[in-house]
Amino acid sequence: MENFDFHVTTDIRFGYDRLDELPQVLNTFGKNVLLVYGGGSIKKSGLYDKLYELFNQNDNHVVELAGVDPNPRIETVQKGAQLCKENAVDVVLPVGGGSVIDCSKAVAACRFVSGNLWENFVLKRSYNGPALPIVTVLTLAATGSEMNGTCVISNMDAQIKLGVHGTSLLPKVSFLDPTNTYSVSSYQTAAGSADILSHLMENYFNATPGTEVQDEIAEGLMKTVIKYLPLALKEPDNYTARANLMWASTLALNGLVGKGKSGSWSCHAMEHELSAFYDITHGVGLAILTPRWMAHILDDDTLPKFQRFAEEIWDVKGEEAKRTAEIGIQKLYDFFVSCGIPMTLPEVGIQTEENFEEMGQRAVAHSSISNQGFVPLHEEDVVSIYRAC
Ligand code: NZQ
Ligand code: ZN
Numbered sequence: 001m002e003n004f005d006f007h008v009t010t011d012i013r014f015g016y017d018r019l020d021e022l023p024q025v026l027n028t029f030g031k032n033v034l035l036v037y038g039g040g041s042i043k044k045s046g047l048y049d050k051l052y053e054l055f056n057q058n059d060n061h062v063v064e065l066a067g068v069d070p071n072p073r074i075e076t077v078q079k080g081a082q083l084c085k086e087n088a089v090d091v092v093l094p095v096g097g098g099s100v101i102d103c104s105k106a107v108a109a110c111r112f113v114s115g116n117l118w119e120n121f122v123l124k125r126s127y128n129g130p131a132l133p134i135v136t137v138l139t140l141a142a143t144g145s146e147m148n149g150t151c152v153i154s155n156m157d158a159q160i161k162l163g164v165h166g167t168s169l170l171p172k173v174s175f176l177d178p179t180n181t182y183s184v185s186s187y188q189t190a191a192g193s194a195d196i197l198s199h200l201m202e203n204y205f206n207a208t209p210g211t212e213v214q215d216e217i218a219e220g221l222m223k224t225v226i227k228y229l230p231l232a233l234k235e236p237d238n239y240t241a242r243a244n245l246m247w248a249s250t251l252a253l254n255g256l257v258g259k260g261k262s263g264s265w266s267c268h269a270m271e272h273e274l275s276a277f278y279d280i281t282h283g284v285g286l287a288i289l290t291p292r293w294m295a296h297i298l299d300d301d302t303l304p305k306f307q308r309f310a311e312e313i314w315d316v317k318g319e320e321a322k323r324t325a326e327i328g329i330q331k332l333y334d335f336f337v338s339c340g341i342p343m344t345l346p347e348v349g350i351q352t353e354e355n356f357e358e359m360g361q362r363a364v365a366h367s368s369i370s371n372q373g374f375v376p377l378h379e380e381d382v383v384s385i386y387r388a389c
Helices: 019-027 047-057 074-086 098-110 117-122 186-204 212-234 239-252 266-278 282-297 303-314 321-338 356-365 379-388
Strands: 011-014 032-036 061-065 091-096 135-138 150-155 160-165 173-176
Touching: 011 239, 019 047, 019 135, 019 173, 032 074, 032 098, 047 091, 061 074, 061 098, 074 098, 074 117, 074 150, 091 098, 098 117, 098 135, 098 150, 117 150, 117 160, 150 266, 160 266, 173 239, 186 212, 186 239, 186 266, 186 282, 186 303, 212 239, 212 303, 266 282, 266 356, 266 379, 282 321, 282 379, 303 321, 356 379
Parallel strands: 011 173, 032 061, 032 091, 091 135, 135 173
Antiparallel strands: 150 160
């Protein structure tokens, strides 16, 4: 295990009926609020009206940044940063999934960034400047953005999607009410859980030795997602299922299972190119890529970890090592299929291979997968994995 710092200060308010605490939380930062949300799910679910009742009682001055797209765009960040400047916003309040939270993080930082935000914020990849305080109300269990300092922003004109990390981007407070995820569609529920699993697997399949704590926690969280996703799909308002998925999403990417390890995330690097070129759902792209990536890198060196994955997660027993590993990979694929996830690129609208080489080059250029991956991946590996999808 390597040396690490673990200092994740987000104040988590987990559970139902906690929103009455929001006014008091907002007041610690000020009265002027930028409310950020997506395409309107919060209006359908009634959350929007509940928020305005609280804002009115609390004399908040609220400005809205609405219509944040999945795979949030730099143009929306620009608009939000401008609203913050014009309205002397004190606190940014994203109410939504990872896209809304990520966009809000970028807005909170870009309030203090001048000039071209794509060049001066996103392309830097790491941000050391100030940001407005961020308070989140999470409505979809997936990214872990509610308790980490990362945001992922897209430039659709340039077909580039990149992550930026900064300690000031860490939310100050996050409200995690599982009942706010009852209205998430089956498709987004499954995609979100595939993202959670991917965060765990990206950390788990890693070459740093001696990380038993992280690996055992990751296994426990993977088993939890595999247990509760089918239940959430069958009974969307099952509190236990939604609560376990929500807390798993947070713990999968707040550093708990990733600290103490070095390396690069292979499937995320490849998926970000799929999203940048084709604007697909992040978790679905990961579900499609992951079993193919696993099959591509399975060899004598990686076999022990894949064998452990098959035995611990999928309860594969009584087969020789390589066969055990292969069955584990197949079980992951079958699980995604059983949860209704489209498992090929043509099914998500990617019909031809015309961009694969460029996407392969960019996946390598935008990340360190070619020298720090669990198994290093070069352009030709990435293209071959895309072709297998
Ligand atoms: O826009 P609205 O109307 O809210 O609808 C959204 C959206 O269409 C809907 N939704 C969210 N909550 C809902 C709901 N629908 C009904 N009821 C609710 N309660 O779900 C759709 C997808 O939302 P989105 O926020 O895009 O999903 P997700 O949370 O999966 O976020 C994906 C984004 O996060 C990035 C991804 O790359 C992608 O851009 N990631 C962020 C990370 C981070 N910050 O650490 C790490 C991840 O690996 C990931 O890259
Ligand atoms: Zn992800």
